[in-house]
Amino acid sequence: MRVKINEWRTFSHWKWDGCDVEDLCGICQNYLDNSCPNCSLPGDDCPLIWGKCNHTFHMHCILKWLSLESSKGQCPMDRQQWETQ
């Protein structure tokens, strides 16, 4: 039997380990499983980062904040000095 494929659609599902599906990035308020607002695709090019305080953000979001003097190097959730896990 020969099958002729006229059309197909692809589908993929994406999920980071270590966070819940509903978890938001506190900075951009996007889902952690989505990319930060400056990237178009989630994944290794827009990774997550965990602090020792256990708060999680998109790496791009927290690095932008920490690069500002006004951040004083603190986690925006608890104002503790940010240290990456």
Added chain:
Amino acid sequence: MIKIWSMKKDTENGAKKKPKTSAAQLRVQKDITELELPSTMSTHFPNPADLLNFELIIKPDEGMYKGGAFKFTFNISNNYPHEAPKVKLTQKIYHPNLDHQGNVCLNILREDWKPVLNLNAVVVGLQYLFLEPNAEDPLNKDAAKDLLADRNQFKAWVRSSMSGRPVKGEPYDNVMA
């Protein structure tokens, strides 16, 4: 063949024309959707397409500033939420935490801003200023001194300043709703 190529070109041009929504705009959009304004506050967007510039009107229904209508302008930069919104009062009032140019002394609009805060936090903070004027860390040092020296006298001066009468020779705007 030719057709396919020209179609591709067309879509490329189309994509370029479409203005890109910035990270700040996306975040403000979320903030505005989640904004829960009590009946004492309302927003006004002079240009509905521009979410980064709008007005907030606060009409306190209790406290010494009851009966006034205070109009603030919000100017949100493209660095939002990494930078606090710039908030200014458009009227000149007698208040320890607001100077005569309309600058606001609210910690979360200054040194305590952090990007996990949102517009709701700012709006709640502004409303609180009218319920509890704070004589510590003032922008209008004279008003703060007056509040500490004699709360009742201060209250009387707030009331008369709100209807546009001067306080100790200093003129104020009529802000009565």
